[in-house]
Amino acid sequence: MTSVPVVIVGAGPSGLAAATLLAQYGVECLVLERWESVYPLPRAVALDDEVHRILARLGLREEFAAISRPHRGLRLVDRSLRVLAEFPRDVTPGRHGYPQGSLFDQPELEAILRRNLGRHGSATLRGNSEVTALDQDADGVWVSVTDRVTGAPDVIRAAYVLGCDGANGLTRAAIGAGMHDLGFTQRWLVVDVATEAALDHWEGVHQLCDPARAGTYMRIGRTRYRWEFLLAPGETADGFRDPTRLHPLIAPWTGNVPLAELTVVRVADYTFRAQVADRWRDRRIFLLGDAAHLTPPFIGQGMGAGLRDAMNLAWKLAGVLDASLPDSVLDTYQIERGQHARAMIRLAKLVGTAMTAGGRVGDLVRRVLAPRLHLVPRLQRLATDSETPPLRRSALVTRPRLRRSVAGRLCPNAVLDGHLRFDDVAAGRFAVVTSIEPSAGQRAELTRRGAVVVDAPPGSELHRWLAEGRARAALVRPDGTVLAAGRQLAGLCRALPTPTSSAAARWWACSAASARP
Secondary structure (H helix, E strand, O other): OEEEEEEEEOOOHHHHHHHHHHHHOOOOEEEEOOOOOOOOOOOOOEEEHHHHHHHHHOOOHHHHHHHOEEOOEEEEEOOOOOEEEEEEOOOOOOOOOOOOEEEOOHHHHHHHHHHHHOOOOOEEEEOOEEEEEEEEOOOOEEEEEEEOOOOOEEEEEEEEEEEOOOOOOOHHHHOOOOEEEEEEEEEEEEEEEEOOOOOOOOOOEEEEOOOOOOEEEEEOOOOEEEEEEEOOOOOOHHHHOOHHHHHHHHHHHHOOOOHHHOEEEEEEEEEEEEEEEOOOEEOOEEEOHHHOEEOOHHHOOHHHHHHHHHHHHHHHHHHHHOOOOOHHHHHHHHHHHHHHHHHHHHHHHHHHHHHHOOHHHHHHHHHHHHHHHHHOHHHHHHHHOOOOOOOOOEOOEOOOOOOOOOOOOEOOOOEEEOOEEHHHHHOOOOEEEEOOOOOHHHHHHHHHOOOEEEEOOOOOHHHHHHHHOOOOEEEEOOOOEEEEEEOOHHHHHHHOOOOOOHHHHHHHOOOHHHHOO
16 A cells, blocks of 8 residues: 555646645655546636746746747727727736736646656656545545556555546545535637647737627637637537538638638537635645636636645645644635635626627627726726735734735745846745844844745835835745735744744755745
């Protein structure tokens, strides 16, 4: 029987990210995936700069840049592709160090995630392994597995299990969790095409505001293109596999490109849902990604939400396994991520409804209002700003109730010295960002406790960020989230968790070489 600290069920982006982050902290983990190789068809195609920052933390900064392209924002267009409104995004590095939005091909991303995981000796990926049962007791979880090639059964003992096995996986049922429906269901046709021909369209997301057939178009790679169209009742993907039915849908974008030069990679129908699990943890088993939440795709947050889950949970779990954090900190996972996921799902619902609902009346309203949306600054920011809501109050987020604070938000990935950014220096550790000059004793004590001190001198980006939050110092967690901020440095120093053993101290001061993006 194999025994391992963490078993991860599912080798999609959420599972691979969680495994990599745990491996960076030296935690041994086993990823069990029912398929042998990467699922070959694209699903997710977009992510924002906060999630791009997580990929960089995994060690994929250059590799992801090579397979992605910045997306230039959103255009609302009519059936003739006349632009009703445009909401541009900045493609230069912003506060997180990356473009506000990026487009990519998911199989390419999963391939580099797998290769990157293979660089960590403490993580193992086992394909053709179907998890058939999870049974837990006070000390761990029994994971029953069947080899899909040989049919041989196996049982693995794990201290913790992370369920990253998607919307229809076993883990959610194993912990008795249900899905709370947030009231959005639409069936869409998804079409992926590869071509060497240049379609020569604006390289952002095009939202087709057509009462007869709402749709979306975007270029996701050098030769890859994605269309999505709202299906009418009774329609299925099978009805559009015939090129004579499919081509009229995409012809406004493909123009004079011959059908022979267009390779249809996939034609499928998907039901877009808005749902959140009612519980994300049962003792030693956790839900991440689509197992915990499902979001409509209108703001490109589906896959990214799973990566946020992994980033939030991995450092806490590593600390608990190393005895430097109490088990109770794991309760903050659903408190923090559940509220954030709900907020992003509601935003996706709002955007999707505004762009697709209402039939002919809705289309008329969009034609009248869309060209004027840029006159409303709040709506302009909603369409272009990639910043997501702060995490709610928890044992690891100290937010004042009645005044503005940066607590719960991500610390900017600011340039500190030359080419180094905040994430390069923090390297997966606690950090104290301060515009107050620490005493020599304070610096020595923080260093001893495994934290890095990041100075924010006047005029710097971090100094301005602190001032905007009415603070002079901030305690930043290993996932980049601000635990607390204030006017005094001493109080933040006291809030820093203290390692309780030499092994714990090694975890807090984890190797910058392994954790650095």
